[in-house]
Amino acid sequence: MRDSLQQGLSGSLLDWYDRHAREMPWRIGPADRVAGVMPDPYRVWLSEVMLQQTTVAAVRDYFTRFTSRWPTVQTLAAAPDDQVMGEWAGLGYYARARNLLKCARAVTDEHDGTFPDTYEALLKLPGIGPYTAAAISAIAFDRPETVLDGNVERVMARFYDIHDPLPGSKPLLKDKAAALTPDTRPGDYAQAVMDLGATICTPKSPACGICPVREPCQARAAGTQPDLPRKTPKKPKPTRYGHVYIAQNNNGALLLERRPDKGLLGGMLGWPGSDWSDTPDDSPPFEADWQMLTGEVRHTFTHFHLILRIWTAPLPAESAPEGLIVLEKHAFRPGDLPTVMRKAHNLWRDR
Structure with missing residues (x-):
């Protein structure tokens, strides 16, 4: 049979x-x-x-x-x-x-x-x-x-x-x-x-x-x-929040970080920022007159929604804060960023 x-x-x-x-x-x-x-x-x-x-x-x-x-x-x-x-x-x-x-x-x-x-x-x-x-x-x-x-x-x-x-x-x-x-x-x-x-x-x-x-x-x-097929109902996705900080100097160089190898966006370049949680830490990467942009970035990952607020300030001429990267203007390509970080860049650029 x-x-x-x-x-x-x-x-x-x-x-x-x-x-x-x-x-x-x-x-x-x-x-x-x-x-x-x-x-x-x-x-x-x-x-x-x-x-x-x-x-x-x-x-x-x-x-x-x-x-x-x-x-x-x-x-x-x-x-x-x-x-x-x-x-x-x-x-x-x-x-x-x-x-x-x-x-x-x-x-x-x-x-x-x-x-x-x-x-x-x-x-x-x-x-x-x-x-x-x-x-x-x-x-x-x-x-x-x-x-x-x-x-x-x-x-x-x-x-x-x-x-x-x-x-x-x-x-x-x-x-x-x-x-x-x-x-x-x-x-x-x-x-x-x-x-x-x-x-x-x-x-x-x-x-x-x-x-x-x-x-x-x-x-x-x-x-x-x-x-068919029947599926077990999914739990609603929670929403998390975060901050990112975009700083640029007079020559157009930008301040970035490389994310840890493990975890979301592991090993990729992105903007310095906070944790993603219900109450994220809003401490910037260095002291400056940070200005929060109008608007926000929304992005959905597999297990949660994310809302990011974007802050911007001039990048000082001195060396980058420890653990961060100053990327010269000619070396920066928005397309190398993960989608959520590219959304943040686009909002910053347009504002």
Whole structure:
């Protein structure tokens, strides 16, 4: 029973994928794959890291810029940290960018620039977790690993009419997905299920009438597909507050800080500022006639909203306060700042 279901489902999905596969700059299409063209593991890895908690539409331009500037894992490994973090700005979740560099350097230094081709070996690389290891192993190396992203979770919840809410139902959904993963063309199959979820088995108003696997779908038969997958309600995000201080001297040099490696925006340049809390400390980095700008910066992180007040003052000619950086005008690029710091710069510049 299981084998016939697996063969029927995978066969129907692969037939559909051969006709309707989405075109993406990091993907080798099914026709090229049949012709013997294999995916570049570097491009698969880079796309999967970028796509974590980010949409395909948002990633396309970033991916194109990254691969134009750093076409191989070796060139990325050799890139200065600030350049990579600057190109990443706007994608969010900056720990991914730090791990991107660590992983590129590990592949270059420890694996002679060649990505390992098994789930277990990939999992040992910095920044690669179970999902990314499975995706690279399946898509780049055609191994029958189970790739479980949000699209696949939704397809499995509906196909089996599973009402247990996410995230608690993830292990069950993964077991169901693993049972259907074929040994034939597993890389294309993994992408087919993701494409199905992205284009037909969508979160709202799924297009069941044109779904290639509608007949065995248990939720369609029960009429429950619009309600699945169920999710445990999220707690409201709290709001935190903070201050940032932007100082510039007569030559246009600006005062910045490099944030600690760990934590939000780790290792990135930003403006000196307070902690982010309910009652942030408003002590400036040096004594001066600080003026608070009208307006405020609002930004949303994964777990909280942030509201920043911006203060400005002339930067004294003497050396920078300890632990801070005076960056000359010609060396400062707003695009190298993380998004929330760039918002602060834009408000300061416009005021």
